[in-house]
Structures are given as structure tokens and as C-alpha cells.
Amino acid sequence: MHTPPSPLTAGRSDGSSVRIGALVPLSRPGWVEAGQHLLAGLELAVHEVNDAGGIAGRPLELLVRDTAADPQKAAAAVEELAGLGVAALAGEYHSVVARAAAARADALGLPFLCSSAVLDALTEQPTEWVARLAPAQSHGWRIYAEFLLGAGHRRIAVGAQSSVYWAAGTRILREYVTPRGGSVVELDMATLSPTALCEALVDRGATALLLLVGHPEPAVPIVRAVHRDRRLAEIMIGAPAGQPEFPEWARLLGDDGVAVPFLRYLPERLGALGTRVETALRERLGVAPSFVAFEGYDTVVVLADVLRSRGADEAHAADPWTRVEVEGTRGRIRFSRAPGIGVRQWTWAPTQVVDRDPAQPDRFRVLHSGREDGMGQ
Incomplete structure (x- = not known):
């Protein structure tokens, strides 16, 4: 060098x-x-x-x-x-x-x-x-995968766009979830409309859908479509990259934008x-x-x-x-x-999984906190 x-x-x-x-x-x-x-x-x-x-x-x-x-x-x-x-x-x-x-x-x-x-x-x-x-993504997204499994989600779908970042996230999730008895299926949002995505989720029996997509498009239309499909009433929507953190999310989605877990780098x-x-x-x-x-x-x-x-x-x-x-x-x-x-x-900033509280959407609930280990030298 x-x-x-x-x-x-x-x-x-x-x-x-x-x-x-x-x-x-x-x-x-x-x-x-x-x-x-x-x-x-x-x-x-x-x-x-x-x-x-x-x-x-x-x-x-x-x-x-x-x-x-x-x-x-x-x-x-x-x-x-x-x-x-x-x-x-x-x-x-x-x-x-x-x-x-x-x-x-x-x-x-x-x-x-x-x-x-x-x-x-x-x-x-x-x-x-x-x-x-x-x-690093491998640190935060493993904590998110740990949260998913702890919440009982074994059939996880990711609605993903093409990018190095989203591909890396999918790989991290799969590498953590698969050895622990879960599965991660990738659904290509370059070819699926929100309606077609809903059909795919029903067909695969997914219990969680993770939005590995841009905001507000196509994240907002996807959330709306899933919430309006009665067959998916029990599915959890997640957004590990943090889309729900910002006020625009709540402004655009209202009640549809609550209870969507994401990663946040703050202490309790x-x-x-x-x-x-x-x-x-x-x-x-x-x-x-x-x-x-x-x-x-x-x-x-x-x-x-x-x-x-x-x-x-x-x-x-x-x-x-x-x-x-x-x-x-x-x-x-x-x-x-x-x-x-x-x-x-x-190594490492405090890491949490949080969501917007359905009872008070401007309040965040801490659902899971990452362990402070792996302190490399």
C-alpha cells in the first residue's frame, strides 16, 4: 500500500x-x-x-x-x-x-x-x-435472524430487489436460519407484483415476509397489499434495514405501518x-x-x-x-x-430489534436486544 x-x-x-x-x-x-x-x-x-x-x-x-x-x-x-x-x-x-x-x-x-x-x-x-x-451487516442481521426464530418463525420469505446489499442480507439470514430448522425463500420483486407476491406467500405457507426493497417504492405498496389479503392476516412483515424508523413510513402507511420489526442501533x-x-x-x-x-x-x-x-x-x-x-x-x-x-x-454499536407500537405509533417497542459479544481486537 x-x-x-x-x-x-x-x-x-x-x-x-x-x-x-x-x-x-x-x-x-x-x-x-x-x-x-x-x-x-x-x-x-x-x-x-x-x-x-x-x-x-x-x-x-x-x-x-x-x-x-x-x-x-x-x-x-x-x-x-x-x-x-x-x-x-x-x-x-x-x-x-x-x-x-x-x-x-x-x-x-x-x-x-x-x-x-x-x-x-x-x-x-x-x-x-x-x-x-x-x-457490520453480518452482526446486525444475525441478531434479527435470532429474533425471528425466537418469535417462532421457521418459514421465512424475503421479497427482494437486486443489489449487493439485499443479496448479502438474504445470505446472512439463510446461513443462520437453515441450520436451526428454518427456511428462507427468496421472492424476486423485479418479476412479482404486490398481488403476485401475496399469492406466492400463501402458496409457500410463509409466516414472515421480510422487505428487502426500497422505500417508499415498492415497500409501501407491498405492505398495503399484504394487509388487505385476508389469507395473510397472521403473517409478520419485517424490515431489517430500518424503513419504519423514519416518519415518512408512518405518514404513508398509518396503521398498516405498525408492528413491523426492524434493526435500530441504540441502547435501551x-x-x-x-x-x-x-x-x-x-x-x-x-x-x-x-x-x-x-x-x-x-x-x-x-x-x-x-x-x-x-x-x-x-x-x-x-x-x-x-x-x-x-x-x-x-x-x-x-x-x-x-x-x-x-x-x-x-465492535459493536448497541443493536436492537424494535417496532412501532400499534397502540401508540410514534412509540417504539424493543422486541429483542443483541448480545454485546464478539469484541474483536
Whole structure:
């Protein structure tokens, strides 16, 4: 691996602000609500860092680029931001987009802390330039599979669109469920209408349908169709990727959108920092902050720590994550090498399976919590 001059130095060389490039989906077909929450967290943390004196007395500045869920657009943004002298990159929600950004960041020797994307193979090969806050998909989705089996679901159907992310999720579920006496059947949503999907679910006797599809299309029409089919009155609809987390889900589906379990990366109780940040994020967003907003905030907390420490120890700039140990909104953050994952990884952010409470749809019920094991070194 080449070792270019540290951009952590380049980002501080002109005597002005210390710049961080932020990659965020803010337009369609990106998941705009997720992007807005991610950006709110990033911006709040930058504001607080600057209120506390910045980076060695210099203000932290966020340069935001909309990725629109487009890998090529993200890679071009990384090139542009590197040319503007950013000290590091932050953000991104979509896994396939984050993978493209990580590849360019690695090639340029530019530190990239991925906030939200979970795909295990974030990079093709191990790198010291990229780290991740969100749990790897193999970790979170196994916890979801554990929840499914614990709830008695053995015949599981996935309505899936074509993507590396959805294919990886299906594989993780199948590898966990099949040895434990269950089955996972994949239904191709490129060829099935919502009505045809309902027929397939009845034919296979599925007790759970997992939505491995985009939101709002085709997730919303699928949910409506299943709820209107009396033959499927007992089927559980799940959305491990987190579609029901955001207000748009409840707005579009109403009562049809409750009791749909999904993965959320929050502890059962927030500590003092998390509680304070939750209040500030709610003021910024006008709604309850999602876990994605907390991921954005924690990203800047980590990068501020990295940027402050690099001035004292430039020799370790090629692997800026090893000495990080900071208090985030969801726990103590440090990075390690997790087996099979090529980037530095927080192992692991708190992981829950939750749903919207039918009696109070703006309230989330915790259905299952992941064990805090597998603390790799």
C-alpha cells in the first residue's frame, strides 16, 4: 500500500478552518430522510466542537456533498473534496455508495469514517484509511435472524430487489436460519407484483415476509397489499434495514405501518450525553431523531478526537483509528479488527430489534436486544 502525505496535515496547512467532507444522500433516489437525519447529527456535533474551541483553536468546517445514492457521484465527490484539502471524510448511508467512496478514499490515502453503511465488504481489501461506526451487516442481521426464530418463525420469505446489499442480507439470514430448522425463500420483486407476491406467500405457507426493497417504492405498496389479503392476516412483515424508523413510513402507511420489526442501533437507555444530544437533535429536525442522527453526531466526535491527536503524533497518521477512545452518544467508542472485515470497526454499536407500537405509533417497542459479544481486537 502506498503512503501519501497525510491529509490530516494538508487539511490544516493554510491557517484557516479544518475541513471535513460529508457524504450524504439528500435527493432521490437516495433515502432523503436518512440523509437529513445523518446531516443533522454531523452539523450539531460540528457546532459543539466549535463552541468548545474547535481543533487546536481552529474552527471545524463541514463541506457537504449530496450522493443521491449514486456510487459514481460519491466517488467524484471524494476526488473533489480531496482536491479541496479536507482532512477527512464522514458519512454516507447507502452501503453500495459507501463502498465506492471507501475505495477512492483508500486510493487517495484520505481517512474516511463511515457513519451508517453496514455492508461487510466495505472495501475489497484491508485498509488502514477507512473505519466504520455502524455494525457490520453480518452482526446486525444475525441478531434479527435470532429474533425471528425466537418469535417462532421457521418459514421465512424475503421479497427482494437486486443489489449487493439485499443479496448479502438474504445470505446472512439463510446461513443462520437453515441450520436451526428454518427456511428462507427468496421472492424476486423485479418479476412479482404486490398481488403476485401475496399469492406466492400463501402458496409457500410463509409466516414472515421480510422487505428487502426500497422505500417508499415498492415497500409501501407491498405492505398495503399484504394487509388487505385476508389469507395473510397472521403473517409478520419485517424490515431489517430500518424503513419504519423514519416518519415518512408512518405518514404513508398509518396503521398498516405498525408492528413491523426492524434493526435500530441504540441502547435501551441513553446516557447523559445521548439524552442531551437527543433533545438538541429533536429541535433541529422537528421530529424524534433516528439512530442515524446519532451515528452522524458520533462520527464527528471521533473525527475531532483524531484531528486533535494527529498534531502530536503524525507518525501514526496512516492508521488514525487505533488510539481512538471517546464517549459517544451510544457508548464508549473504540475501533478494532473484526474477523472478515477489512476496515477498522466499532465492535459493536448497541443493536436492537424494535417496532412501532400499534397502540401508540410514534412509540417504539424493543422486541429483542443483541448480545454485546464478539469484541474483536
